[in-house]
Amino acid sequence: MTGANVNDGKRLDEVLGAIMVKREAPLLRRSKHLCADAGYCSADNLGTIKTHGYIPHVVDRRKEADAKRRDPKKKARRWVVEVCHSWFNRFRKLLVRYEKLERSFVAFNHLAAAIIAFCKVPLDVNIIYG
Incomplete structure (x- = not known):
């Protein structure tokens, strides 16, 4: 455990290593995606995410708002x-x-x-x- 004043990215390796999903082996191997906020956009965190076999989707709100302004039909997620x-x-x-x-x-x-x-x-x- 860490204190509330510690950045979440410091424990990312431990969290991703502790994830255990037991299921049958799929016939077709699919990519694993990980959605995270802007707190995980550092090079170290992105490297850790890729090391664990995930495709990182890290978008901050500013970039998301810019994309929405360019295309008004597109809603911000x-x-x-x-x-x-x-x-x-x-x-x-x-x-x-x-x-x-x-x-x-x-x-x-x-x-x-x-x-x-x-x-x-x-x-x-x-x-x-x-």
Whole structure:
């Protein structure tokens, strides 16, 4: 573990080395892609990503915004994890952890996930707010 003030790129080799996905051997070998934010765009990090057999996709928001300006039909992509964290951060009880018991905290996470899923389903009537 590292402190919050340590750059994530310093532990990239350990994180990529610890990933173990057990599955049947595929008939056709496909490329592995790794999407990351601008914090991983250094030459060392890109080399580490390539060493582990991944194709790096590292784009910062400025370049993404420039590409969007050039082609207005093209939407800027946001990383799925960041959007998910944003949705969960709207629940103050999860953002500032008040719960002492782990099971209570996990239960509130499940409840928040259910509310988020219900909000994403297009309905004529809003079930949560009436």
